Amino acid sequence: MTDPVSSIPNLGPASEAAFARAGIRSADQLRALGADEGYRQLVESGARPHFISYYVLVMGLQGRPWNDCKGEEKKALRCRFDEICAAARQSDAGRLSELDAALRQIGVVARAG
Template sequence: MSDPISSIRNLGPAFEQACAKAGIMTAQELRNLGADEAYARLLQAGTRPHFIGYYVLVMGLQGRPWNDCKGEEKKALRARFDAIKASASIAPKHQMIADLDALGVRISAKDLAAD
């Protein structure tokens, strides 16, 4: 049996649950994917993007404390995070809402304000 995701430095049970929703079940799977691919999968599974969560993952996979990221390294990670966030597909739940809105099935707050 492989080690749980929570065996990686900085990553606890909540992160492990988010990974499970994204189909990432073990620490080794997470290491094999790497931080960028794993984070993209988390976003696709519905995890809200959060820069600190991303760099905590990066630091954890490097075996470093979560708050070890500073200066130019942090700026470079921010650029990677922004690129991952921009390219991530909409999670299925959010896609369904967008589809309903496009069909006019859901009434948005904007539509209510127009009345």
């Protein structure tokens, strides 16, 4: 039997449901991915990015309380969070461009020009 995502400190049923929508269904799977990749997949699945939810995840995977994140560590995590969000936006842009191209190819969307 695998442990649910909500067995990770700081994460509850709402986080578990959000990670499940991203295809992450166990604590072991999330631990193996790590905080950055797990959160990237969460955002790419459609979850709204929020800095607090990111650092809560990081702290939880380290077995630390969520409010343990302070000072320089919090600043560094904010930089990582911003990078993850930027990468997710780029990934979305690529997927939307592919979708737009496919819709144009089959005539659902008018071709440019």
